[in-house]
Amino acid sequence: MEQAWFTEGHDSFGLMKQAAWQMAQHIEQLYEQKYLNTQSSMSTSMYRSDTSQRKASIWVGRGNNGGDGWLIAYYLRQAGWQVTVITVGFETQNFDINHTAEVSNTAHPMTDATKALQVALAARCDYQRFEDSNSCPNDSLGIALSADVYIDALFGIGFDRAPEGVYEQVIRRFNDAVQQNNALAIAVDIPSGLVADTGEVFDRLAIQADITLCLIARKFGLHTKDGMDYSGGIIDIPLIPFQKVFDQAASDKNDGQDVNQANVPVAMLLKTAHRLTARRQNSYKGSYGHVLVIGGNRVDQSQGMGGAAILSAASTMATGAGKITVACHERFHGALLTSLPDAMTLNLHDTDGVEALIKEASVIAIGMGLGRDEKAKALFISYINAAIAEKKPLVIDADGLYHLASLSRDNHELITQLRDYSVDYPVRLTPHSGEAATLLDKNISEVESDRLATIKQCAATYGGDWVLKGAGSLVLEQQSKGAQIYVCGVGNAGMATAGMGDVLSGVIAGLLAQQDLTSDMRSLHQAVMIHGLAGDTLVNQMRRADSDNNALLIGQRGLQAQDMPAAIRHVMQLGVDVYN
Numbered sequence: 001m002e003q004a005w006f007t008e009g010h011d012s013f014g015l016m017k018q019a020a021w022q023m024a025q026h027i028e029q030l031y032e033q034k035y036l037n038t039q040s041s042m043s044t045s046m047y048r049s050d051t052s053q054r055k056a057s058i059w060v061g062r063g064n065n066g067g068d069g070w071l072i073a074y075y076l077r078q079a080g081w082q083v084t085v086i087t088v089g090f091e092t093q094n095f096d097i098n099h100t101a102e103v104s105n106t107a108h109p110m111t112d113a114t115k116a117l118q119v120a121l122a123a124r125c126d127y128q129r130f131e132d133s134n135s136c137p138n139d140s141l142g143i144a145l146s147a148d149v150y151i152d153a154l155f156g157i158g159f160d161r162a163p164e165g166v167y168e169q170v171i172r173r174f175n176d177a178v179q180q181n182n183a184l185a186i187a188v189d190i191p192s193g194l195v196a197d198t199g200e201v202f203d204r205l206a207i208q209a210d211i212t213l214c215l216i217a218r219k220f221g222l223h224t225k226d227g228m229d230y231s232g233g234i235i236d237i238p239l240i241p242f243q244k245v246f247d248q249a250a251s252d253k254n255d256g257q258d259v260n261q262a263n264v265p266v267a268m269l270l271k272t273a274h275r276l277t278a279r280r281q282n283s284y285k286g287s288y289g290h291v292l293v294i295g296g297n298r299v300d301q302s303q304g305m306g307g308a309a310i311l312s313a314a315s316t317m318a319t320g321a322g323k324i325t326v327a328c329h330e331r332f333h334g335a336l337l338t339s340l341p342d343a344m345t346l347n348l349h350d351t352d353g354v355e356a357l358i359k360e361a362s363v364i365a366i367g368m369g370l371g372r373d374e375k376a377k378a379l380f381i382s383y384i385n386a387a388i389a390e391k392k393p394l395v396i397d398a399d400g401l402y403h404l405a406s407l408s409r410d411n412h413e414l415i416t417q418l419r420d421y422s423v424d425y426p427v428r429l430t431p432h433s434g435e436a437a438t439l440l441d442k443n444i445s446e447v448e449s450d451r452l453a454t455i456k457q458c459a460a461t462y463g464g465d466w467v468l469k470g471a472g473s474l475v476l477e478q479q480s481k482g483a484q485i486y487v488c489g490v491g492n493a494g495m496a497t498a499g500m501g502d503v504l505s506g507v508i509a510g511l512l513a514q515q516d517l518t519s520d521m522r523s524l525h526q527a528v529m530i531h532g533l534a535g536d537t538l539v540n541q542m543r544r545a546d547s548d549n550n551a552l553l554i555g556q557r558g559l560q561a562q563d564m565p566a567a568i569r570h571v572m573q574l575g576v577d578v579y580n
C-alpha cells in the first residue's frame with residue numbers, strides 16, 4: 001500500500017511526518033488516559049497537567065521505524081514535553097547536524113530516517129547512545145531512562161532475525177525501565193522483536209507493549225502466534241486512503257471477479273460471526289441435515305478416546321444439525337447416550353453398517369479419537385472411499401489427519417483422489433501445528449515459524465479448505481479465483497485444553513449440514529469464529545452464579561470443552577463480537 005502511494009507521486013518523508021504527528025497526538029491522549037482517567041490513586045498522583053513536566057523516553061534504531069521515533073520526539077518536544085531519545089546502532093558522527101536536512105541533495109540523497117534525525121536534532125531534542133550506557137558515570141543513562149512514557153521505535157517491519165548483542169540488551173533494558181517506572185509502553189507500528197510477517201518472537205525476547213500504534217494496515221504477525229502476547233491494545237493509524245481499494249478488491253475476489261492480486265490483502269482479520277437466520281416454521285429434522293461422526297475408538301483394551309466423539313457430537317447438535325449418528329467403539333455407546341440421548345449410535349467397526357449410513361448422512365466428520373493403529377487406518381481408508389463415492393462433504397480432524405499423513409508418505413492413491421474430490425465437494429481439514437508438521441513431514445518449529453506458508457502448503461498438497469489451529473487460527477478457503485485466507489481475531493488461551501479441537505470439528509460439520517443457511521453461514525471461517533467467540537463468551541463472563549446464587553468469578557483457567565455447547569448456541573443467536 002505504501003509503495004502504491006509513493007508511485008502516485010506522494011512523498012515518503014511527508015508520510016513519515018504525518019505518521020509521527022498522528023502518533024504524537026495519540027501518545028498525549030494515552031498519557032491522559034493512563035494518568036488521569038484512572039481509578040488508581042497512584043497513577044493520578046503521577047499526572048502532570050503542565051506538559052513541560054511530562055517525560056518521554058524514545059528508543060530508536062537505524063531504520064525508518066527509528067525515523068518515526070525521531071519525529072515523535074520532535075512533535076512531543078514541540079508540545080512541551082521533556083524528551084530523551086535513546087539510540088542504538090548509531091555512531092557519534094551520525095549526530096553531526098546537517099543544515100540542509102529538508103533539502104534533497106541529489107548527489108547523496110538523505111534517507112527518510114536521517115532526515116528525521118536531523119529534524120529532531122535541529123529542534124534540540126536530547127539523545128543518548130545506548131552503547132555508551134556501560135561507560136556512563138553514575139549511570140547517567142539510568143537517569144535519562146526515567147520517564148512516564150516509553151516509545152519503542154527500535155525496529156518495525158524490517159525486523160527479521162533474532163536480536164543479538166546490544167540489540168538483545170536494548171530490548172531487555174526497555175522492558176525493565178518500563179516496569180521500574182510503572183510507565184506506559186507504546187510500540188510504533190509493531191513491538192520490536194516481533195516479526196511482522198509471521199508473529200514469531202525469538203527466545204521470548206520482544207518489547208512488551210501496552211499499546212501498539214499500527215501504521216497503514218494491520219500486520220499479519222500482530223494476530224497469530226506470539227503477536228497477541230506482546231502488542232497490547234492496537235490502535236490503527238491508516239494514514240493513506242487506500243483501505244477502500246483493498247476492501248473492494250477482497251470482496252470482488254470473493255465474488256469470483258478478476259482483480260489485481262497486488263491489491264488483495266494477505267489475509268482478512270475476522271472478529272465477528274454471522275448471526276444465524278431463523279428457521280422456517282414449516283420444517284422438520286430432515287430439513288437440517290444428518291451428521292455422521294466417526295471416531296471414539298478403543299485400541300488394544302486401552303481406556304480409549306470416546307470423549308472426543310462425544311464432544312464433537314455435542315457441539316454438532318449445539319449448532320442445530322437435525323440428526324446425528326455417532327459411529328464409535330461399542331464400549332462408549334452407554335456413555336454417549338448418557339450424555340447425549342439425542343444421538344443415534346453405531347459400532348465403528350461394523351463397516352457395512354457405517355458405509356450404509358454414509359449413504360444416508362449429509363456430512364461425515366471423521367478422525368476424532370479414531371485411533372492410530374493399522375485397523376483404524378483401514379477403517380479410515382474405507383470410510384473416506386465410501387464418502388467420496390457417495391459425494392458427501394467431509395470434515396477430517398485429529399487421527400484422520402495422522403492417517404492422511406501416513407498415506408501421503410506411502411504415495412497412496414487416496415491422497416490424489418481426495419485432492420481431486422475437494423475441487424467439487426467440501427473437504428475441511430483442521431490440524432493444529434503438530435498435525436500440520438506431520439502432514440508436511442516437517443518439524444513443529446518449521447511450521448510455527450511461518451504459519452501462513454504452512455496452511456498454503458497444506459492446501460496445495462492435499463486440496464480442500466483448512467484451519468491451522470492455535471492462537472490466531474488461520475483459515476484457508478479455496479475459491480474460484482484462488483485461496484482466501486482469514487485470521488481468527490477471537491478466542492483465548494483458556495481454549496488450550498483437550499477436546500477443544502473436537503468441539504470445533506463438530507461446529508464445522510453441524511453448520512455444513514444445514515442447507516437452509518447461506519454459504520457464508522455454513523463456511524469454515526464462520527465455524528472458527530463461532531468456536532472462538534463461544535470460548536470468549538465463557539471466559540469473559542466475569543461472574544456466574546452457583547446453585548445458591550453466589551457470584552463466582554470465571555476466567556480462562558479451567559475452561560472445559562464440555563462447557564462449549566451452550567456458549568455456541570448463545571453466539572449463534574447474537575452473531576456479533578461483543579467482547580473484543
Ligand SMILES: NC(=O)C1=CN([C@@H]2O[C@H](COP(=O)(O)OP(=O)(O)OC[C@H]3O[C@@H](n4cnc5c(N)ncnc54)[C@H](OP(=O)(O)O)[C@@H]3O)[C@@H](O)[C@H]2O)[C@@H](O)CC1
Nearest residue numbers: 012016019063064065155156157158159160161162163189
Ligand atoms: N516513509 C516510509 O517509508 C514510512 C515508514 N514507516 C516506518 O518504517 C518502518 C519500516 O522501516 P524499515 O524498512 O527501515 O525497517 P526497520 O524495522 O525500521 O529497520 C530495519 C533495520 O533493522 C535492521 N535489523 C532487522 N532485524 C535486526 C536484528 N534482529 N538485529 C539487528 N538489526 C536488525 C536491519 O538491518 P539489515 O537487515 O539491513 O542488516 C535494518 O537496518 C515501519 O515499520 C514504519 O514504522 C512509517 O513511518 C510510514 C512511512
Ligand SMILES: Nc1ncnc2c1ncn2[C@@H]1O[C@H](COP(=O)(O)OP(=O)(O)O)[C@@H](O)[C@H]1O
Nearest residue numbers: 469470471491492493495496498499500501502
Ligand atoms: N491460545 C489460544 N488462543 C485461541 N484459541 C486457542 C488457543 N489455544 C487453543 N485454541 C483453540 O482451541 C482448539 C484446540 O484444538 P486442538 O489442539 O485440536 O484440541 P484437541 O485435539 O484436544 O481437541 C483449536 O480450535 C484452537 O485454535
